[in-house]
Amino acid sequence: MSIARFPVKALALGAVLLASCCGIASAAAPSKDASGLPVPRFVSLKSNHVNIRKGPGQDYPIAFIFVRAGLPVEIVQEFGNWRKIRDSEGDEGWVLHSLLSGRRTALVTPWQKDGTMALHRTASDADQVVAYLEPSVMTVVDKCSGSWCLVDGTGFRGWIEQERLWGVYPQEKVDE
Template sequence: MGAVRAKRFLTGLMALSAAALGWSLAASPALSDQTGSASGLPVPRYVSLKSDRVNLHEGPSKDHRTIWVFLRAGLPVEITAEFEIWRKVRDSEGTEGWVLHSLLSGRRTALVTPWKKGVDSTLYDKPSTQSATAAILQPNVIANVRSCDGAWCRVWGDGFKGYIQQSNLWGVYPNEKIE
């Protein structure tokens, strides 16, 4: 199997595995060698919303119809494409559209288990399930990501801080390391 075919096969296999676990279907940055045409940054990548009111457009201009309005500052979104000052984004539910780049922040945030409605997640004092419980977080809580080692992320938010298993977050890629 050629190198390109092997990479496509592995990317597809990881996408299927990620889908089964409720993660984003986009390729992991480790497997993607694409960069944004406008920013030069990796695509796809996660960012967060700067404002508590962000219009999601059908296409990359204000002339395109607004298809959704995000009302939650700090919400993580995944940039999947770039066109001049516009970024195509996807949210945790798969909704896609275009937003102005000035409404996005490089600050990393993540949603706690948005795919597990009604099932809380444990935040630990240390990166171990044997550690003391720091908090219990409900699905869709926004957590600020301080660091990730590929298995655990150190997060904080309004009234909580600690470690959560990386697989319980939407807004970081599987095995992604953040310092």
């Protein structure tokens, strides 16, 4: 009777290779953190006064304060009940999860300093323009098709090209 024998080093090397392959596969999958939700993802601020800290805890100093409820932010990391967020200007800090909302909002072309963006009656450049929105106007995102988003705000409602918004990912579909 023949028994297959492998040296211990060969088995150890095989285990390391298998573990590293599995690690690579899981790294390519969408990341889920403490909440079990995908990271990164967009959320919004719940209140008009949100302390942003330098680390994940009350003992860390306040780096800056947001004073605009509904402002869209991107969660880029989670640690327990703390979320590391990034704003449209790229500033990052930590906030307690209870100060964030799943309500989707977006800013119109915050990277532009001037000009306006057309808001259409339907998801088509050829359709009627119902409003022109200035850079950094905050909108509530009702839904996105992957190329157009239906948004509304004080005194306006209509469709805007998705690439003109900060608060939704390219080709992301949103159904609120």
